[in-house]
Amino acid sequence: MRKTEKINSYTLLYNIRCIFGKLCSAVCLLSTVLFTALSFASCVDEEEYDDTPKGNFEALWKIIDQRYCFFDYKKQEYGLDWNAVYAKYSAQVDKTMTEQQLFEVLGNMLGELRDGHVNMYSSFNSARYWSWHENYPKNFSDTLERKYLGTDYNFVSGLKYKKLDDNVGYVRCESFQSAIGNGNLDDMLLFLAPCNALIIDVRNNGGGQLTMAERFAARFTNRELLVGYMQHKTGTGHSDFSKLKEQKLKPSNGIRWQKRVYVLTNRSVYSAANEFVKYMKCCPQVIVIGDKTGGGAGMPFSSELPNGWSVRFSACPMYDKDKQSTEFGIEPDCNVGLGDADVARGVDSIIEFARSMAKQ
Template structure:
């Protein structure tokens, strides 16, 4: 990340780390089943950022789950009870981590059509093995077209400026580019800045972030802008039509990437709504050593609307049910048709 956004995130991270991180056994909670349950409920009550957005009554949740725990509750049962309580938040950034298990909430994508097949993409579009790999991207010009295609499956992948220069150079003269981020569960926000910077002509604000000021559920700071600087002179850039492909498995940093790209006039998003995940996650440790990760600082779009619930596509497109013999990807094909139609020209 660079510029203003880098300084803002650094300041926010320092604030939240100082305020939120570390052990919480100095708050009067002992290392017992009841003590650990109360410690978990309390840290979430004071520091989680989406209670109002998700319309969750955390006191009511406590009244249902607390009676399930007593001093004789075993650690495996305690873990299951606490995990079930956390899943009431329906947040993919909330996890309880022990030495034997990690809780997770996956319905943000499991309850929806997959809308992606890696096998179909690699066999019929990338024409495996006839494609290139650089910086986490699989890319090529789609056969029989003048359209560049790049698949990016993980925002934790190491992306450097040289990778992006080579990829975009290979697409010089193309009518348009397809950036496929389906099934990308997130990673580094710095990669969002790095990639988007190649498609903008000037610095842009793409989102806002806030942090909590006190344990009160709705006591937040002002909105701080998150900005991306345009890539400097000498870097390869592209300003032609771009189709971004999404499904429900686009989460966290991928959600932020889609939010930023959708602001650009030359971009259209195809596929399904993203899975969301806009809360900057932080963690705390319970008296027994288990760790809980949670959303601490909410991000919103440039209209100050929360993007925790995901980003809507420009064009909603679903794939045909994935079954033996299927050779086409409706979402890629729709993006190809849009670029070929000259909609932006």
């Protein structure tokens, strides 16, 4: 064998050994990483519960105990004690219960949170807390809505709008579930541009997509605004949260409204609609009229019980620009109600109050 061939053979052998060594090192490193990950996972895995009445109760109580975001706030507001709730409802659970009986007990326990974002879903029922609006006057009439809108209104992406006979624009926004495009908003505001003022009626708007509420509100400011704060859960303790993170409302690149705006509210304004009102109160030339909103200032999160029932609950708290929680609603600038006598006369007193302000 020539000298050159020997050198090439040695070089080849050396390279093979190097590659093999690197592969061994990589395997060792991967094994270490996997072992560490598995060890960590075993530490953080949730405790498993049996699919029994007691097991499902324990699982639900612990999920809420570790992840719900308003314990401190609601303890301050009305004395909520989650450990006392455990003692109260655990005594009502036994192994002979039917599914319906268990559902009732668990639903009643969740009701102690007084939170419309807390729900439990089975194949036969949905547990919900609706007292945030059911215990208050409606301050809204479907019959009057049809009267004021008539049949000649424009309708797109969940928005109904028209020009009232006193040259005030009226927009009925009953949900943020549908996607509202920037083109839709441009066309609507261009159509309403000749009006002297604008009424945005969000009564009975139970929420939907937060991005849609933000997109709509961005049409009413010419500069970036601080509109609130948000936090995230960082641990299992009731007070384990991240630092407050600012919520900023940036002005839209599309058509922006420059005149007066009157936002109409009632107790059925909730979740993303509640946030919309929070944003609008920070915008110039905006006045909120009607009743206090229903609230719903927690971003919801979902989990599941051993028996397959799903549960939704508030996990990320949100605050207004003054760092105050809006979980239990936002007060209007002008508190105006709609009584039975008004409905009988065919007059929506909340709309008329806004129209009278627009004339001043």
